[in-house]
Amino acid sequence: MAQFNHILELFGRFSLDAQTSPDIVACDLLASKIHGATIHPTDVRYNASTTENWSQTAWESPTCIFQPNTVQELQTAVPILVDSNASFAIRSGGHMPVPHAASIDAGVLIDMSSIGGTQYDVEKNVVVIGAGQKWGDVYPELDQYEVTVAGGRVLSPGVGGLILGCGISYLSDLYGLVCDNVLNYEVVLADGSLVNANKESNADLYWALKGGSNNFGIVTAFTLQAYPIFHIWGGTKVYPFEALSDVLDALAEFQTDPNKDPYAQFNINAYVTNTTFGIVIGLTYLKPEEAPAAFAPFFRLDENWNTILDTTGLRTIHNLISEYPIPSIPRVEWTTTSFQPTQSLYKSIREIFATSPAVDELRGLTAGTGIFTLQGISASAVEAGKLHGGNALGLEPVAQTWFHTDIGWWFPEDDEIAHNGIRSLTDEVEALAKAQGKYLRYIFMNDASIDQQVIEHYGEDNVRKLREVQQKYDPGAVFQRLVPGGFKLPHLS
Numbered sequence: 001m002a003q004f005n006h007i008l009e010l011f012g013r014f015s016l017d018a019q020t021s022p023d024i025v026a027c028d029l030l031a032s033k034i035h036g037a038t039i040h041p042t043d044v045r046y047n048a049s050t051t052e053n054w055s056q057t058a059w060e061s062p063t064c065i066f067q068p069n070t071v072q073e074l075q076t077a078v079p080i081l082v083d084s085n086a087s088f089a090i091r092s093g094g095h096m097p098v099p100h101a102a103s104i105d106a107g108v109l110i111d112m113s114s115i116g117g118t119q120y121d122v123e124k125n126v127v128v129i130g131a132g133q134k135w136g137d138v139y140p141e142l143d144q145y146e147v148t149v150a151g152g153r154v155l156s157p158g159v160g161g162l163i164l165g166c167g168i169s170y171l172s173d174l175y176g177l178v179c180d181n182v183l184n185y186e187v188v189l190a191d192g193s194l195v196n197a198n199k200e201s202n203a204d205l206y207w208a209l210k211g212g213s214n215n216f217g218i219v220t221a222f223t224l225q226a227y228p229i230f231h232i233w234g235g236t237k238v239y240p241f242e243a244l245s246d247v248l249d250a251l252a253e254f255q256t257d258p259n260k261d262p263y264a265q266f267n268i269n270a271y272v273t274n275t276t277f278g279i280v281i282g283l284t285y286l287k288p289e290e291a292p293a294a295f296a297p298f299f300r301l302d303e304n305w306n307t308i309l310d311t312t313g314l315r316t317i318h319n320l321i322s323e324y325p326i327p328s329i330p331r332v333e334w335t336t337t338s339f340q341p342t343q344s345l346y347k348s349i350r351e352i353f354a355t356s357p358a359v360d361e362l363r364g365l366t367a368g369t370g371i372f373t374l375q376g377i378s379a380s381a382v383e384a385g386k387l388h389g390g391n392a393l394g395l396e397p398v399a400q401t402w403f404h405t406d407i408g409w410w411f412p413e414d415d416e417i418a419h420n421g422i423r424s425l426t427d428e429v430e431a432l433a434k435a436q437g438k439y440l441r442y443i444f445m446n447d448a449s450i451d452q453q454v455i456e457h458y459g460e461d462n463v464r465k466l467r468e469v470q471q472k473y474d475p476g477a478v479f480q481r482l483v484p485g486g487f488k489l490p491h492l493s
C-alpha cells in the first residue's frame with residue numbers, strides 16, 4: 001500500500017509538473033489555436049522531422065514541433081511561446097551541425113520548411129525567397145531567366161541559416177558575402193509583429209541581421225539582388241594527396257596577387273585522414289571563358305601531377321553547384337579560424353597535416369573522415385560589403401583564408417575524440433597564424449563549432465551596436481532568454 005501511495009504521489013507530482021511545464025503549455029496552446037501546424041511526439045511525422053537535421057549531432061527531442069504554413073500562423077505562435085515562457089529553437093534547412101542551434105530538448109522546435117517560395121521580379125531584378133527554402137529550390141527557379149544570386153555553393157543547405165550567418169558564395173569577391181546582397185529582411189519580432197528591415201526602414205535592424213543570426217527575430221523572407229550570371233567556366237580537379245605542397249604554393253600565389261580577378265573563385269578540400277580522396281580543388285570563373293588566365297598557378301600543377309579527376313569546362317552556375325562533392329557521414333563537427341594567406345604559413349600548416357597527433361587520433365575513428373577546407377575571401381569582398389551598406393562582422397579589407405576543419409564519424413561514443421581532435425587541430429593552425437603575425441580575429445559563423453565565440457569576435461563596437469538593436473527590437477530579450485541555441489550575443493561588460 002505504501003508503495004502504491006508513493007506511485008500515486010509521484011504520478012501527482014509528474015502531472016503537476018506536466019501541467020505547469022511551459023513547453024507543454026505552449027504546445028497545447030499552439031495545437032488548439034492554430035489548426036494542423038503542431039506535431040506532437042505521437043504524430044507519425046515527428047521522427048522524420050526530428051531527424052531532418054543534417055548531422056546526427058544536432059538531433060534532439062523537442063516537446064513538439066511547430067510548422068507554420070503561413071507567416072500569420074508564425075505571428076500568432078511567437079506571442080504564445082513568449083506568454084508561456086517556453087524555450088524554442090528555429091530551424092530553416094537544419095544544416096548547422098552545432099548541437100542545439102536548430103533543435104531543442106524540452107522546448108518547441110519552429111520548423112520553417114513550409115515558408116517557401118522563390119519569386120524573381122524581372123522589372124526590379126530581385127528575388128524574394130521564403131526562409132524555409134533550400135538553395136536547391138532557388139537556383140532551378142532562376143535558370144529560366146538566366147540570372148543568379150549570391151547564395152550557397154551547395155544545393156542542400158537552407159536559405160535561412162546560410163544567409164543569417166552571412167554566407168560565402170561564388171559571387172563573394174565580386175559582390176560581397178551573401179548577407180551583403182540582401183535588400184530586405186521580412187521578420188517576425190518577439191511581439192508577433194511583422195516588419196521589413198532594409199536601407200530605408202528599420203535600417204539598424206537591417207545592419208544587425210547581417211551577421212546577427214537568430215538574435216533578433218524569425219526571418220520569414222529575404223529579398224536578394226539578382227545578377228545576370230549564368231554561363232560560366234569551372235569544375236573540380238582532384239590531385240593525389242602528395243601534391244599538397246604544390247597546391248598550397250599555387251594557392252598562395254593566386255590569393256596574394258594584388259590584381260586578383262574577382263570573377264575567379266576557388267575552394268580546396270584536403271582529405272587528411274582518408275588519403276584515397278586526395279585534394280579536391282574547386283575552380284569557378286563567373287564568365288564563359290575557357291581556362292581563364294586567373295587560374296594560371298593552378299593550371300601549372302598539371303606539369304608535375306596527373307589529375308585523378310577533372311570536370312572543369314563550360315557550364316551553367318547551377319550545374320556547377322549541383323556537382324559539389326559532399327561525403328555522406330552521419331555525425332559531423334567543424335571548426336574554423338581565419339588568417340592572411342602566405343606561402344610560409346601554408347608550408348607550416350602542411351606540416352600539421354603530416355605530423356599532428358590529432359590527425360592520427362581522428363584516423364582511428366570508425367570511418368572517420370577529416371577534411372581541411374581553404375576558402376578565400378579577397379579584400380574586394382569586404383569592400384563590396386561596405387558598398388552595400390556594411391555588415392556586423394568587423395572584417396578587415398585584406399585577402400584572407402577562412403580555414404575550416406571538418407570531421408565526420410559514425411558513432412556517438414566517438415563524439416569526444418572527434419571534438420577534442422578537431423579542437424586541437426584548429427588550435428594548432430591558429431597558434432601558427434598568430435606566431436607568424438597573420439591571424440585574423442574573425443570566426444565565420446557558418447563553419448564554427450559550439451565552443452567558438454563567434455559574435456564576440458565581431459569587435460567591441462559592433463557588439464555594443466548589436467546589443468542596442470536587440471534592446472530596441474526585443475526589449476524583453478526573448479531571443480536571448482527563450483532561444484538558447486545557436487550563436488548568441490555576448491553580454492556587455
Ligand SMILES: Cc1cc2nc3c(=O)[nH]c(=O)nc-3n(C[C@H](O)[C@H](O)[C@H](O)COP(=O)(O)OP(=O)(O)OC[C@H]3O[C@@H](n4cnc5c(N)ncnc54)[C@H](O)[C@@H]3O)c2cc1C
Nearest residue numbers: 092093094095096102153158160161162167168214219486
Ligand atoms: C553540405 C553543406 C554545404 C554548405 N555550403 C555552404 C556554403 O556554400 N556557404 C556558406 O556560407 N555556408 C555553407 N554551409 C554552412 C551553412 O551555411 C550553415 O550550416 C547554415 O547554418 C545552414 O543554413 P540552414 O538554414 O540549413 O541552417 P539551420 O541549421 O536551420 O539554422 C542555422 C542557425 O540559423 C538560425 N536560423 C535559421 N533560420 C532562421 C530564421 N528563419 N530566422 C532566424 N534564425 C534562423 C537557427 O536558429 C540556427 O541557429 C554548408 C553546410 C553544409 C552542411
